[in-house]
Amino acid sequence: MxxxxxxxxxxxxxxxxxxxxxxxxxxxxxxxxxxxxxxxxxxxxxxxxxxxxxxxxxxxxxxxxxxxxxxxxxxxxxxxxxxxxxxxxxxxxxxxxxxxxxxxxxxxxxxxxxxxxxxxxxxxxxxxxxxxxxxxxxxxxxxIEPAAVACHDLRMAGLRANELAVVIGGGPIGALIAQAARAAGARVIVAEINAARQALLRELGLEVVDPRAEDLTQRVETASEGAGADVVFEVSAQPAGIAAALKLPRTRGRIVVVGIFSEPPPVDLFRVFWRELRLIGARVYEREDFEAAVRWAAHHGNDIERxxxxxxxxxxxxxxxxxxxxxxxxxxxxxxxxxxx
Ligand SMILES: [Zn+2]
Ligand SMILES: [Zn+2]
Structure with a gap:
């Protein structure tokens, strides 16, 4: 061997x-x-x-x-x-x-x-x-392992059908979160700066914003008639990502911290106070997330394999x-x- x-x-x-x-x-x-x-x-x-x-x-x-x-x-x-x-x-x-x-x-x-x-x-x-x-x-x-991460993140977010979810960072985990959120009936916007990843995400039918070329906050405001996003998944682990995440949720909206920050980033806690935001940590997965990922992948496998x-x-x-x-x-x-x- x-x-x-x-x-x-x-x-x-x-x-x-x-x-x-x-x-x-x-x-x-x-x-x-x-x-x-x-x-x-x-x-x-x-x-x-x-x-x-x-x-x-x-x-x-x-x-x-x-x-x-x-x-x-x-x-x-x-x-x-x-x-x-x-x-x-x-x-x-x-x-x-x-x-x-x-x-x-x-x-x-x-x-x-x-x-x-x-x-x-x-x-x-x-x-x-x-x-x-x-x-x-x-x-x-x-x-399935990264898909189980996505299933855990959705579960920790308490994501429901018809909610507006924003995913900051469209790498493998962000792409899986976006696909799982869409499969759960949410409207999804993905923020990603890499052009090749943007193209693949669009081919997968996802709504993509390049935050360097377009005002992400404005796009989310327009999509939600001024309310803000229901859930924001911070997957980029970049200070700019968490800074953007703080600006996007509606009142009592949720931010799920998925990215692993090696250095503590500045976080605008006034925004958390002002809009009564929920800041939720989500780490790895539990067995039920693996089982959910297997069921999901059985139905949406081609998208995942892309x-x-x-x-x-x-x-x-x-x-x-x-x-x-x-x-x-x-x-x-x-x-x-x-x-x-
Ligand atoms: Zn891993
Ligand atoms: Zn123990």
Missing amino acids: KAAYYDGPGQLRVAETEPVMPGPGEAQVRVAYTGICGTDLHIFHGKMDRRVKIPQIMGHELSGTIAAVGAGVKGLAVGQRATVMPLDWCGECPACRAGHTHICQRLKFLGIDTPGAFQSFWNVPARAVVPLPDDFPLRRGAL LISAVYPIEQISDAFHRLEAGGDVMKVLVRCGPEP
């Missing part, structure tokens, strides 16, 4: 290794495709060297089939298609006891805090496995990372880690 190791900033090495049988309570996934996440790129750039263990196998957005199960694992069949909710929680901390295992105070993220899915066979806790329908296309399966810009074999994983890092016309890049069944 093959595995890709992160050896330090900018260095990825593919090596031949032996698969390890799954331990008690584990499942072994024969990995088909693994998507490259922004977090993986962050690790590749050396920004998380204090957290990962070098050499680190990255990757957490995958699809595949169950290859084997360890002792005591029930309900998973060998050959079954699956994806993985890449979280491992302690079950004992106050957050877990309150039912919020996805934001466990000692949360381990599989593929960051443990070895990940850029390898042919991946052993994970069996409870992390999310089954896919038998005929589910595996390329699409690799997009976000895949390129697929590279694992031997060329460095090229895949460089393609994503170069930006431009790229949305989602997948790595093929094994044969399609």
Whole structure:
């Protein structure tokens, strides 16, 4: 089998290794495709060297089939298609006891805090496995993890049909939020500055604003007869993005913070006070979000698969990372880690 190791900033090495049988309570996934996440790129750039263990196998957005199960694992069949909710929680901390295992105070993220899915066979806790329908296309399966992020964001927003939603940042997560919001019956406006991404979003039938060329606040005011947006999803993680987000909601509108800000941005709290806004954090997902994403992708799969810009074999994983890092016309890049069944 093959595995890709992160050896330090900018260095990825593919090596031949032996698969390890799954331990008690584990499942072994024969990995088909693994998507490259922004977090993986962050690790590749050396920004998380204090957290990962070098050499680190990255990757957490995958699809595949169950290859084997360890002792005591029930309900998973060998050959079954699956994806993985890449979280491992302690079950004992106050957050877990309150039912919020996805934001466990000692949360381990599989593929960051443990070895990940850029390898042919991946052993994970069996409870992390999310089954896919038998005929589910595996390329699409690799997009279920980011789609589950979008489903969680919508749920945290309490988004309802006929509401006006604005998505700030039209990368893979923003595009999935916009598509999921539209599927939920909302009217959606996406703000994105990258021309290639704008073009793809428009091809997908989404309403797109380039905030450098047009006044976003004005567009939202016009669309809502002066009321403002019901929900704003801040996905860009840029100070300009959160500044724009504060200007857009109606009275008692909601702002969902999806983007991961590495530095604290200035936030106009007067605006929060004045319009009685709700500022909502949304981090990763829960199992019901994965299940919602699988149901959604079963019906809107073609739109979701259009976000895949390129697929590279694992031997060329460095090229895949460089393609994503170069930006431009790229949305989602997948790595093929094994044969399609
Ligand atoms: Zn990710
Ligand atoms: Zn916990």
